[in-house]
Amino acid sequence: MNGKNKKTPYAIFLVVICLILAGCSGAPGSAVDSSIPVESTNAVSDTTTAPGNAVSDTTTAPATTVETKDTKNSVGIGNPAPAGASTNMEEMKKKGESMGMNMEDMMKMGESMGMSREDMMNMGGSSSMPSGLYGPSTETAPKLLNLMIQNLGPWDSSSATFGDLIFDARYSKTVFDDFGMLHNPGAANQYDNPTFEFKAPADAVVIAPISGVVTRITWQPTTSYKQDDWDLIIAPSQGSKWGVNLDHVVSIDCDRSGVNPITCDLPLTVNGKAIKEGTTIEAGQVLGYVGNWPDTTNSGINGRAELTLFEYIREGAIPGQNMGVINHCPTMHLDGSVELIYKAKIQDLMDSYETWSGDSSDYPQGQMVSPGCRYTAIKETSNGVTEPVTG
Numbered sequence: 001m002n003g004k005n006k007k008t009p010y011a012i013f014l015v016v017i018c019l020i021l022a023g024c025s026g027a028p029g030s031a032v033d034s035s036i037p038v039e040s041t042n043a044v045s046d047t048t049t050a051p052g053n054a055v056s057d058t059t060t061a062p063a064t065t066v067e068t069k070d071t072k073n074s075v076g077i078g079n080p081a082p083a084g085a086s087t088n089m090e091e092m093k094k095k096g097e098s099m100g101m102n103m104e105d106m107m108k109m110g111e112s113m114g115m116s117r118e119d120m121m122n123m124g125g126s127s128s129m130p131s132g133l134y135g136p137s138t139e140t141a142p143k144l145l146n147l148m149i150q151n152l153g154p155w156d157s158s159s160a161t162f163g164d165l166i167f168d169a170r171y172s173k174t175v176f177d178d179f180g181m182l183h184n185p186g187a188a189n190q191y192d193n194p195t196f197e198f199k200a201p202a203d204a205v206v207i208a209p210i211s212g213v214v215t216r217i218t219w220q221p222t223t224s225y226k227q228d229d230w231d232l233i234i235a236p237s238q239g240s241k242w243g244v245n246l247d248h249v250v251s252i253d254c255d256r257s258g259v260n261p262i263t264c265d266l267p268l269t270v271n272g273k274a275i276k277e278g279t280t281i282e283a284g285q286v287l288g289y290v291g292n293w294p295d296t297t298n299s300g301i302n303g304r305a306e307l308t309l310f311e312y313i314r315e316g317a318i319p320g321q322n323m324g325v326i327n328h329c330p331t332m333h334l335d336g337s338v339e340l341i342y343k344a345k346i347q348d349l350m351d352s353y354e355t356w357s358g359d360s361s362d363y364p365q366g367q368m369v370s371p372g373c374r375y376t377a378i379k380e381t382s383n384g385v386t387e388p389v390t391g
């Protein structure tokens with residue numbers, strides 16, 4: 001930043017920010033009413049201490065049956081504005097340059113005055129910004145158009161397959177962990193599963209459940225358990241407190257053949273372009289394959305992925321003050337056009353698994369509030385402690 005810009009008074013800075021980023025001024029000399037938004041973006045920083053995962057990760061280390069989960073997304077500072085540009089952004093940039101200031105200078109100056117980048121990107125409302133990227137926060141839950149697995153059913157008893165999922169006696173656990181299933185029961189780190197978690201062959205395809213903008217994408221290297229896959233959040237808009245987390249996804253360009261697929265860190269892509277923060281996604285687009293899962297019994301079940309629909313718990317309306325999340329039952333938030341279809345799929349998945357296993361207690365279906373869900377929601381604190389919402 002040059003010396004001239006460093007001396008710009010705060011009041012003038014607010015006016016210029018409003019002109020550049022929100023287009024508040026209709027003409028030179030018009031009055032400007034700047035206001036700081038009450039919501040920020042919801043993508044957040046990532047740590048990997050277990051247990052605890054606001055947008056969760058249920059894992060089993062190869063040498064043990066204890067399941068662990070990451071801590072991430074519970075309390076965040078927000079995300080830099082996405083790289084995608086609106087048709088008005090170039091004009092706004094030119095306004096700033098005409099005043100001797102470029103976009104990065106403005107961002108840095110704002111940060112030096114205690115303003116976050118998302119605050120600045122949201123200033124002035126949505127009159128000149130695309131709602132999918134920089135508009136006002138979306139406060140209603142998105143409607144899911146699918147449940148992430150591209151080929152989810154139907155059941156084929158002759159091959160013991162449910163679409164891309166396979167049932168194999170050598171794999172002793174369920175291939176679908178329902179929303180609310182208790183993991184590590186009786187242990188100090190027990191928790192209520194806040195996801196729809198699928199175990200499947202590594203070449204099972206993952207698709208986007210909603211249309212929106214990517215507010216976070218993170219590579220997850222293997223540490224205490226097998227990962228080497230991607231984690232991403234798709235939100236209805238950049239300012240939404242809602243998000244859909246797809247945890248454990250591998251690039252569609254990776255080779256997923258073989259009993260133990262090799263590590264492949266190629267980027268996730270849509271339409272031939274690498275997905276990054278700010279990338280817009282359409283529901284149904286192929287995002288990649290399911291992530292990695294250690295197949296210690298040669299069952300062919302060597303991949304997994306998790307779907308979580310969540311909303312951030314915030315400290316009043318202060319941007320960036322996320323205090324954990326509330327995870328919601330996926331089948332209670334399906335779009336009306338597919339609701340009956342996917343509820344029936346999950347019902348059929350549980351029924352067929354219990355028929356195949358011979359154990360009608362695999363899923364407590366009589367206690368479920370919706371197919372695949374023991375609760376309507378599960379609250380999760382910043383340190384990963386879960387608490388079912390039963391009211």
